[in-house]
Amino acid sequence: MSRKKNVVSEPALQSLQEAYVPTQEDFTFDTSIDIHTDRNYASVGFWKGVATRFFKNKRAVIGLVIIGISIFLALAGPYMNQYGYSDIQSVYDEETGNEVTARSLPPRIPWLHKLMTGEAYDDPFADRVFLFGTDSLGRDLWTRVWYGARVSLLIAFVTIFIDMIVGMTFGLVSGYFGGILDDFMQRFLEIANSIPRLVIVGVLATFMPKGIGLVIVALLLTEWIGMSKIARAEMLKNKEQEYIMASRTLGAGSGRIIFIDILPNTIGPIITQMMFSIPNAIFTEAFLSFVGVGIMLPQCSIGSLIEDGFNNITTLPYQIVPPILVLAFLMLAFNFVGDGLREALAPRIEDM
Amino acid sequence: MPADYSQEPILKVEHMKQYFKVSSSYTVKAVDDVSFDIYPGETYGLVGESGSGKTTVGRGIIRLYDPTDGRITFKGKDITGKMDRETTNLLRTKMQMIFQDPMASLNPRKKIGDIIGEGLDIHQMYSTQEERKEKIDRILAKVGLAAEHYDRYPYQFSGGQRQRVGIARALIMNPELIIADECISALDVSIQAQVVNLMKDIQEETGTAYLFIAHDLSMVKYISDRIGVLHLGRMLETGTTQEIFSNPMHPYTRSLLSAIPVPDPATEKERIALEYHYETSGLNYDEGSLTLVGGSHYVHGTPQEIETWKRETQA
């Protein structure tokens, strides 16, 4: 039984051969190739791959842009006009001889108003720009919103950074040693986790002055738990891996294994968790300020501004809009970035 | 350098037991009374299917686990129980391991150079950074990798290349015993041969001994001087490669041998593998014991069983 199998017609190759006519010289051994040293490797570095995947993700990029703009405005926004965040804007009215404060003005841009209505404002503040308007005491809301955003972001970054270090160490140690120590540490964590945040705040408020300090301590006491759970899970996943066994057979001690070998491998999930914790911290701060145990006047944060606006929501609804929008955008943006990072750090096989 | 049987064994495993307590009423006897020796420069092949306990034996010897019972002596020092500092250092430098999964055995966040140099770092085996780099470069070249691989990360390499890195990591410590735990089973056949060749070259040059743990008998035969067959945590048969392959006695060994695939269509198309199931074999491993049947050939069984097998194999 003879059959034609695999009759190959390869036009591409034929054309290639036509293009190049080999000489007899070409059919001698090529001794220039060193076959005994293997020089192959894939060229893309890990973080470069992560970055490529991250920036391909539209939502993550939008999130990153929003965060960037927010941070920029939180730093520079308050200096974009002549008002201080606690200055009450007033004008001396010569006609009445009274000091007139700029209480509860709606947003105004004089030249735009003139352009649209053909008339200038008819009040003592006709030449002033209040992009977001003023609050009920006559302070510029633009300045206060960005100043508040700065305070909120600062609180969030500082607490989350400390929480990361505390939570990560706790989780890594607990997961690595296991056994009784792990049991003990996990029970402690469960108890800590079971106390409602409001109770913690209530207790703290009895012996701590209200203000930024209280908010930070309240966040420190609660946010590290999530971090430590992630770190412990990563430790449990990594410590049975062969590369850790290899370190142990080389005589590596516990400290080296935890902090030099395993820690860098948990960084991805930890950063992702941070991205999700930051909006949580901002929101918690806003909530505490909203219920009145957070930032004290005349300082402000996103939360205290929302509280102010909420008090006047029926009469002056525009006051609550800017801080709420900033809060919403920040929360959304951090979540987008967190999602983007998580996907970029754990690539699907087909992307590799 | 061939195996040197005139010297004391470099490793002596006596009645090793490794039990894992799953619950208060259930204990897995992963390794049950296993004994063997390895001589300097020798390759001892340990074969068995998954669940036979062969990996546990390797890990128990290098003290990734604490053996439940038995005595393990390495270079004359007892390495069971609590070890003093000197013994620990001896164990962690002169005994090394090559792992099974080339994807999991290299730290994904470390550079190749630092992975290979980890042992040097831990045991402070250099005085200057230049000396460290030079040592690592020399090892890279020895395992057939290029110096420019030093700064690369594991995921940039193929399985065979990673396994070379794993070998380099062990080799840089100048070990006298390397435990190779299924170190080729995750690789393509063509790459397996590369790695085995490399291991043989290293042995010739440095005189290191190997405990070669595998389930693939053809490579085991090719690399090993002596072989031990492990099943359900028991050593069923041990002897020189010649003895095991020319005169396999235990039915389990015979089924393993009959299953070896051969790259020859004429024989392979005809070959029918023997079957062996412990449950239906009528054997009870608890009753038998390891018995010398000639030369250095030991078989596990009761006297009657061994008599029967002797008759069977001679017929």
Next chain:
Amino acid sequence: MADKILDIRNLDITFTTTAGPVHAIRGVNMDLERGETVAVVGESGSGKSVVMKTAMGILAGNAEINSGEIHFRYKEDDGSTQDVDILQKDERWIRKNINGRRIAMIFQDPMTSLDPTMTIGKQLMEGMIMHLKLSAQEAAARAVKLLEEVGITDPAKRMKQYPHQLSGGMRQRVVIAMAISCNPDLLICDEPTTALDVTIQAKILELIKRLQKDHGISVIYITHDLGVVAKVADYVNVMYAGKIVEVGNIEEIFYDPKHPYTWGLLSAMPDLETDDSRLYTIPGSPPNLLHEVKGDAFAPRNQYALKIDTIAEPPMFKISETHYAATWLLDERAPKVEMPQELQKRIRRMRKEAKEDAG
């Protein structure tokens, strides 16, 4: 009678990755006659699985097919013969008519094909109810019969068990029963035994062979293990870096290989008589297909590399009606190169044994 069931022409596939385009399949031709067994041999990364996934229409989303045709001929239920180009069909059509129905696939790890939360019986019946429109009772009866056929004892009891209650070998048998449950025309086995113990490996291969004969199924094996190939295949395709470098029937590939890569593959596997101190192996590692290959992709690992190898890609040289190899060594102007000594010795020995067996 030429009754080709599968005919792959000039298949060319590029993957888009974050690192850049990877030219994974570079012009592959392959065909398979009804009832026969073809093995595709190559290292991981050679593209052997990609070709088969393309034939199944289950290619990853980032793959782009630059050119090619995959003709699949099968008998419709009414008896008419259909000839389709799978690459022209949409996903839904393929899922309904091809996947699990006319082409079935067995993977290396049986757990990738089994749902851990479903009983064996349910999983077996699912495909039959969907594709063959059987009633639940009919499907259950057939499932029991299938389990029996693949050598599972006490099938009625096993039907109610979950995958984790079975051993690895048993699971693979269940997967095989699932694969043949809808009477496929073609079975693709992707490293079906690599994850199993040696003693079980042979049994599984013997099972597939028996089923193939009983049901008249054509089989494609994807493997890097020439022991498997020797046991099962009629024809062999050796693949390297996205191309087929040598094809031939089983005797031609094992007893008269022409491509240095095939030499390497063959001699890398020691048979039980090998006592040389070193195995002849292929040095290095397969090329990274991110970089476009110039000339012969195998040249950097080839100890017989010619100067022409770095300039032009070798065409398929014809050795016999069924035997082709892509290496410049076969060009009449090339120096005469013999295969390595060890391999020659082994082939002589194997041939002698084969003759003795025949005589």
